[in-house]
Amino acid sequence: MLQDYFETYVRDYEYYKGGAWCYEDGCLYRGLIALHQATGDKRWLDHLVRLVGGQIDGQGRLVGYEIEEFNIDNILSGRALVFLHTLTGEKAWLDAAALLARQLETHPRTESDVYWHKLRYPHQIWLDGLYMALPFKVEYALAAAKPEMVDETLRQFSTALDLTYDRDADLYRHGYDEARQQPWADAQSGLSPAHWARSIGWLAMALVDVVENLAPGPQRQELVDRASALASRLLALRTSDHRWLQVIDQPDAAGNYPESSATAMFSYFLQKLARLGGPAALAEIGETSFRSLVRHELRPDSHGRPQLHNICCVAGLGGFNGRYRDGTVGYYLSEEIRPDDIKGVGPLMMAYAETLRNAQSVGLASPRTDEYVELTAAAKR
Numbered sequence: 001m002l003q004d005y006f007e008t009y010v011r012d013y014e015y016y017k018g019g020a021w022c023y024e025d026g027c028l029y030r031g032l033i034a035l036h037q038a039t040g041d042k043r044w045l046d047h048l049v050r051l052v053g054g055q056i057d058g059q060g061r062l063v064g065y066e067i068e069e070f071n072i073d074n075i076l077s078g079r080a081l082v083f084l085h086t087l088t089g090e091k092a093w094l095d096a097a098a099l100l101a102r103q104l105e106t107h108p109r110t111e112s113d114v115y116w117h118k119l120r121y122p123h124q125i126w127l128d129g130l131y132m133a134l135p136f137k138v139e140y141a142l143a144a145a146k147p148e149m150v151d152e153t154l155r156q157f158s159t160a161l162d163l164t165y166d167r168d169a170d171l172y173r174h175g176y177d178e179a180r181q182q183p184w185a186d187a188q189s190g191l192s193p194a195h196w197a198r199s200i201g202w203l204a205m206a207l208v209d210v211v212e213n214l215a216p217g218p219q220r221q222e223l224v225d226r227a228s229a230l231a232s233r234l235l236a237l238r239t240s241d242h243r244w245l246q247v248i249d250q251p252d253a254a255g256n257y258p259e260s261s262a263t264a265m266f267s268y269f270l271q272k273l274a275r276l277g278g279p280a281a282l283a284e285i286g287e288t289s290f291r292s293l294v295r296h297e298l299r300p301d302s303h304g305r306p307q308l309h310n311i312c313c314v315a316g317l318g319g320f321n322g323r324y325r326d327g328t329v330g331y332y333l334s335e336e337i338r339p340d341d342i343k344g345v346g347p348l349m350m351a352y353a354e355t356l357r358n359a360q361s362v363g364l365a366s367p368r369t370d371e372y373v374e375l376t377a378a379a380k381r
Contacts, residue, residue: 002352003035003039005298005306006031006035006345006349006352009345010032010044010047011047013028013051013342015054015055017064020055020063020065021055021062021064021065021074021077022077024342024343025051025055026077026079026080027076027345027346028051028342028345028346029048029052029077029079029346030346030347030349031345031346031348031349031350032047033079033083034349034350034353034354035349035352037353038353038356039353045087052080052084060092062099062100065099067102067103069118069119070103070107070108070116070119071118071119072107072116072117072128072129072132072133073129073132074100074103074132075132075133075137076132078097078136078140079135079136079139081093081097082136085097085143094143097136097143098140100136101144104133104137108122110124110125110178111178112159112163113155113156114159114160117129121317121318123179124182124317124318125176126316127164127173127174127175127199128202130157130202130206131203131205132202134153134210135213137149137150137152137153138150138153138210138214141153154210157223160176161226164176164191166195169195169249170233171195171200171233172195172200172230173192174195174196174199174327175192175327176192177190182317182318183326184317184326184327184328192317192327193326193329194247194250194328194331194332195247195248195249195250196246196247196248196315196327197245197247197248197262198259198261198265198312198343200234200262201266201347202265204230204265205265205268205269205347205350207223207226207230208227208268208269208272208273208276211224211276212276224276224277224278227273228279231273234270235285237249239251239258241292242285242288242289243259243263243289243292244258244259244289245258245259246312246333247332247333250329255333256329257310257333258310259311260293260310260344261312261341261344263292263293264290264293264347264348264350264351265347265350265351267286267287267289267293267351267354268286268347268350268354269286270285270289271283271286271287271355272354275357275358286354287355293348293351297310308344308348309339310337310339311339311341311343311345312335312336312337312343313336313338313341314335314343315331315332315335
């Protein structure tokens, strides 16, 4: 059963960076929140409290977090703090989240008034950063009764979408350099060269996660429309087995492969968009991709333990660890592939949770029913 796989994974999980506050752990927290919301099973909440609580010291500080780094990635895990405050009413969770909200008050911005990805990546907008920061900012604003933060978030989101959009491909590029200083940036557009699937996956998840927190009205509808347009383009780029490639629009590139984290992200995105008012047909399409991902990539290791395979470990732009990442097709296909990386497993949890919600909405399953027993049992053999 998938829930057995998730339970074992979470039980044995070690903090991605030794306990220091980081976005990778936040990917797991998002999965646990989704599973708890979809199933009502308290064990997912217990795991969340245990892990998040272990990253807050006795003075209420986030372990290893330094605001002066101005690293937008560090914001993501804060969504778990807001969730736990909303669920329990305990002020300590929101106080910890306020540390991250304070970073966003002074985080460097482009001339177009969008957050830099990181202090060490000046003048740059990355799709990753939209997911890392913007849903948190909306959720924190609602929890802290600061509605002006919501409007400011939506303005940033709209600007970032416009700046990263590649009209010719009808897709979004991974990065945008406003200063046109980086070798990877096109001199005219400022955009990076290729369309990396997971970066678009981060964006897609940001869209539906922000939409979920908006009241009906023009602002919400604008994002639903943008998300629906992206969904339409994604459907045209699926592989024959309903997955998505590492470089999403280059099926003939040597070494290109169906990438599991992006496929999980898009499955989550499509199903959730349908639930939030997008085209209803997207729910079944997203579920089909989820089933295909599990069937092809949840396979046992040499000890018989299931692992999720074909996950790109990490990819970025510019200098990192003595290497310059130029954002080309060849670059994205050169990055390490690592089984069971949390950037794939977390979104798989989220996609599974949406699949359960979809089944509940049409009366096919109860919140605690795992309708993938046969499918995942086959994956373990």
